[in-house]
Amino acid sequence: MIRVYNTLSKTKEPFEPVVQGQVGIYLCGPTVYKPSHIGHMVGPVIFDTIKRYLCYSGYTVRLIINITDVDDKLIDESKKRGIPMDRLAEDMTRDYMANLRAMGVDTIDAFPKATENMAGIIAFTQDLIEKGFAYESEGDVYFDVAKAPDYGKLSRRTLESVQGEGGDTAERKRSQADFALWKTAKPGEPSWESPWGPGRPGWHIECSVMSGKLLGETFDIHGGGLDLIFPHHENEIAQSECRHGKPMARYWLHNGLMQDSSEIGKLGGRNTRAAEGDNAAQEAGKISKSKGANPFREMLQQFAPETIRFFLLSTHYRRPIDFSEERIRQVGVGLETFYRFFKRFERVSGESFYRLDRPRRRSDGDFQPGADRLLKDVAEFRDRFLEAMDDDFNTGGAAGVLFDLVRRLNKFVDDEKLEEPGRRDEARLASLRRGAATLGELAGTLGMFRDPAEEKSPAGDALAARLMELLIEIRAEARKAKDFATADRIRKSLAEIGVTLEDRPGGTDWTIG
RNA sequence: GGCGCCGUAGCCAAGCGGCUAAGGCAGCGGAUUGCAAAUCCGCCAUCCCCGGUUCGAAUCCGGGCGGCGCCUCCA
Numbered sequence: 001m002i003r004v005y006n007t008l009s010k011t012k013e014p015f016e017p018v019v020q021g022q023v024g025i026y027l028c029g030p031t032v033y034k035p036s037h038i039g040h041m042v043g044p045v046i047f048d049t050i051k052r053y054l055c056y057s058g059y060t061v062r063l064i065i066n067i068t069d070v071d072d073k074l075i076d077e078s079k080k081r082g083i084p085m086d087r088l089a090e091d092m093t094r095d096y097m098a099n100l101r102a103m104g105v106d107t108i109d110a111f112p113k114a115t116e117n118m119a120g121i122i123a124f125t126q127d128l129i130e131k132g133f134a135y136e137s138e139g140d141v142y143f144d145v146a147k148a149p150d151y152g153k154l155s156r157r158t159l160e161s162v163q164g165e166g167g168d169t170a171e172r173k174r175s176q177a178d179f180a181l182w183k184t185a186k187p188g189e190p191s192w193e194s195p196w197g198p199g200r201p202g203w204h205i206e207c208s209v210m211s212g213k214l215l216g217e218t219f220d221i222h223g224g225g226l227d228l229i230f231p232h233h234e235n236e237i238a239q240s241e242c243r244h245g246k247p248m249a250r251y252w253l254h255n256g257l258m259q260d261s262s263e264i265g266k267l268g269g270r271n272t273r274a275a276e277g278d279n280a281a282q283e284a285g286k287i288s289k290s291k292g293a294n295p296f297r298e299m300l301q302q303f304a305p306e307t308i309r310f311f312l313l314s315t316h317y318r319r320p321i322d323f324s325e326e327r328i329r330q331v332g333v334g335l336e337t338f339y340r341f342f343k344r345f346e347r348v349s350g351e352s353f354y355r356l357d358r359p360r361r362r363s364d365g366d367f368q369p370g371a372d373r374l375l376k377d378v379a380e381f382r383d384r385f386l387e388a389m390d391d392d393f394n395t396g397g398a399a400g401v402l403f404d405l406v407r408r409l410n411k412f413v414d415d416e417k418l419e420e421p422g423r424r425d426e427a428r429l430a431s432l433r434r435g436a437a438t439l440g441e442l443a444g445t446l447g448m449f450r451d452p453a454e455e456k457s458p459a460g461d462a463l464a465a466r467l468m469e470l471l472i473e474i475r476a477e478a479r480k481a482k483d484f485a486t487a488d489r490i491r492k493s494l495a496e497i498g499v500t501l502e503d504r505p506g507g508t509d510w511t512i513g
Numbered sequence: 514g515g516c517g518c519c520g521u522a523g524c525c526a527a528g529c530g531g532c533u534a535a536g537g538c539a540g541c542g543g544a545u546u547g548c549a550a551a552u553c554c555g556c557c558a559u560c561c562c563c564g565g566u567u568c569g570a571a572u573c574c575g576g577g578c579g580g581c582g583c584c585u586c587c588a
Contacts, residue, residue, distance in 0.1 A: 040588055042588065156516055157584075161514095226588090228587085228588070229582095257581095286582075327538090330538045337537090394528090397528075397535075400536030413553095500551090501549085
């Protein structure tokens with residue numbers, strides 16, 4: 001039984017989709033006006049993982065991420081750069097997609113765009129006007145918040161508390177809390193024809209339109225960053241539920257935001273902030289507002305994608321996560337344990353870990369360990385992993401179990417002395433294989449260890465390989481002759497240029513880094 | 514000011530009323546090794562503070578202190 005934390009109820013609830021066995025998920029995606037930074041990867045990686053886990057648990061899952069390709073920020077940026085808005089959006093969408101691919105996020109079924117759904121947006125808006133939930137005003141169309149019966153139920157706000165300043169549209173709205181469904185075009189702005197004149201959609205409407213079109217009027221999971229709860233998701237609910245007269249989504253899942261700890265100041269809320277004036281710490285906190293929000297593709301030069309993915313999954317998705325290069329580096333060091341085991345597995349079994357037949361479904365992986373001590377432990381770790389994931393997708397807890405599991409497998413290889421070729425009988429190898437396949441099965445639900453990690457040693461450098469072979473051979477002869485001075489000199493000199501030697505019963509291995 | 518989140522070892526982090534408080538990084542012992550590397554074993558936490566509820570609290574309630582998010586078309 002999977003349980004999920006629902007922002008709507010503020011409690012964990014048993015997960016039951018609208019249609020048995022099928023799940024629809026809508027995740028609010030980026031506004032494509034700038035290259036994506038690491039903060040943009042948090043949601044996709046988490047929901048990609050959630051989809052993997054739900055599929056693993058037997059559900060058929062449809063996962064949608066929208067692309068906002070028309071918006072004030074896009075208009076501003078395209079002006080600044082002197083390129084058309086659609087061209088800018090296209091470029092930035094390509095950047096976003098490339099980053100998702102690098103992160104192993106490849107379970108997204110559709111990326112609907114606002115500009116490709118204008119007819120639906122206009123129809124939706126018109127319908128809201130006809131039903132009395134929205135009104136036109138000088139070419140703009142506003143949602144009449146006062147007409148929404150339970151407005152504020154997601155963010156727990158009262159109508160009085162959301163009366164903003166209203167900005168330059170104040171006099172056109174009935175209430176300051178009303179929000180735009182359609183905005184009339186200013187001269188020179190991209191626009192679409194509508195019953196209210198040329199204009200473009202407001203921010204929230206596209207999500208109501210596209211989620212309804214692709215997933216139905218009531219779907220299962222709506223996701224996004226915590227910062228979207230108000231006003232974005234609140235307004236989506238108001239639009240969709242007023243139009244359809246039924247709940248928009250069953251479960252509202254919100255992920256914590258990436259923060260830049262190097263910029264977090266000591267300042268508190270907005271009052272303090274206002275008092276402090278234009279302090280540098282104004283930029284503190286969320287990485288999207290931070291100077292440290294470097295393009296993600298630059299970060300990919302620095303860290304292995306799988307390391308970044310594991311870093312994002314190392315804590316519970318609802319918690320904020322501090323960005324720090326040192327932390328990502330430490331996660332990378334931890335992952336080495338797995339990569340070394342995979343090599344060890346191949347050495348011992350003669351098979352590639354990555355080619356193992358991994359159970360794809362939870363039910364396929366169930367097994368009776370019988371009297372096998374190793375598999376008994378493996379089964380126990382598997383249960384613990386699944387228990388963590390069942391509990392609101394606790395990837396941090398689940399990741400910890402993976403370390404327990406790999407340690408147990410290493411211990412098996414140690415105890416049974418499988419590094420010694422003579423000890424590798426079929427029974428022992430079968431147990432080890434089963435254990436490794438289980439590790440692959442579980443890690444697969446996190447989208448981890450799907451393909452061999454990039455080798456640090458320069459691939460295809462045949463010369464280096466030949467030279468190493470030679471050095472290792474000379475050293476082996478020296479060791480045999482108990483000439484440890486020579487043997488150690490070789491190893492030490494290699495260490496100085498970053499090459500590590502590892503002596504094993506079956507021979508000597510070398511690694512770079 | 515309103516709404517909400519968080520505070521567990523040097524750092525990160527799981528834990529959602531009940532066995533000895535997961536795991537990672539760093540550190541320290543030991544096994545193994547000719548010496549190493551890797552691996553394994555072991556050690557390292559008065560759970561921010563103060564009250565309360567309970568047979569029993571890191572976990573629930575109240576109050577402090579500290580940090581953060583939203584209320585500004587940011588994922």
